[in-house]
Amino acid sequence: MTFPPALLEAVQDHPYPLLFATISGAHLYGFPSPDSDWDLRGVHILPAREVLGLMGGQDTVQVMNDPTLDHMQMAPYGTDIELDLVTHDADKFFRLMLKRNGYVLEQLHSPLVVHTSPEHAELRHLAAGCVTRHHAHHYLGFSANQWRLFAKESPQRLKPLLYTFRTVLTGLYLMRTGETQANLSVLNEEARLPYLDELIARKRGGAEKEPFTGDVAFYEREVWRLTAQLEDARDTTHLPDEVTPETKHALSDLLVTLRLKDLS
Structure with missing residues (x-):
């Protein structure tokens, strides 16, 4: 992809050195509209x-470029693109990795890489020990929230309907393989839900706020069916209950290395 x-x-x-920066959101999920940010x-x-x-430092940095706002300072990178850059300090991000946070795993493993480093590859390797x-x-919580929104x-x-299916299928894939996959088209190669490719095509060819037309009751039944599968996969997965001590120590060592590298 050309960025x-x-x-x-x-x-x-960015005001601080970056370990990595990747694309998330609709572009990562495989259904961006032409006007998606x-x-x-x-x-x-x-x-x-x-x-x-x-004095401390910024453990989270957000930079926005929003041409839709009146204030020109909100569009430092021009008026033809809307973007939202959010980064966490390594300490905060590593701690999120040690929790049941799927967002950070998706960001870490996103194949749409704008900036990377040798430590990015090391962190991806360590992330395998963080999955439980x-x-x-x-x-389960994310997909339920998206369905309620829809x-x-x-x-x-x-959009929220696609987010519902994307999250529940990402969860299923993670429970079955231990690997993070956020692209809905790729996920559907395994799930083989015949209606998803058409919904994705409509979103990609339409607007960010593309309206839904269809049988809501049908999709509701499908969502609950897949939710039940995810609940069952959670109960039967080979994944551990806790993050391994080895992974915790390795993340701590990497954080110390990054801090000391800054001193050199």
Whole structure:
């Protein structure tokens, strides 16, 4: 994929060194519309002086480029693209990895890489030891929230329906393989749900707020069927209950290395 220059500029302008920056959101999930915004996510490294001193540092940095707002300072990268860059300091991100947080795994393993480093590859390797059966709770909760959003809207939109299927299928894939896959088209190669490819095509060829037309009751039955499968996969998965101690120590060692590297 060729990235818009504004994404590269936003990464280059980041106030802190970056461990990685990847694309998330609809582009990662495989159903961006022509007018979809760009979601950049990543990890930055606070200087050791800021971490050790009394003043602290920004453990989360957000940079937005939103041409729809009146204030020109909200569009430092031009008026032809909407983007949202959010990064966490390595300490915060590593701690999120040790929890049942599917977001950070998706960001870490996104194949749409805008910026990378040798430590990015090392972190991806360590992430395998962070995956537990309890990550199913993240995807069960996320998919349920997206379905509620879809069901209560008037008029209903296609996006939350696709997010519902994307999250429940990502959870199923994770429970069965231990690997993170967020692209709905790739997930459907295994799930083989005949209606998904058509829904994805409608979203990709339509607008970000593309309206939904179809049998809501049918999709509701499908969502609950897949939810039941995810609950069963959570209970029968080979994944462990807890993050391995070895992984915790390795993440801690990597964090120390990154801090000391800043001192050199």
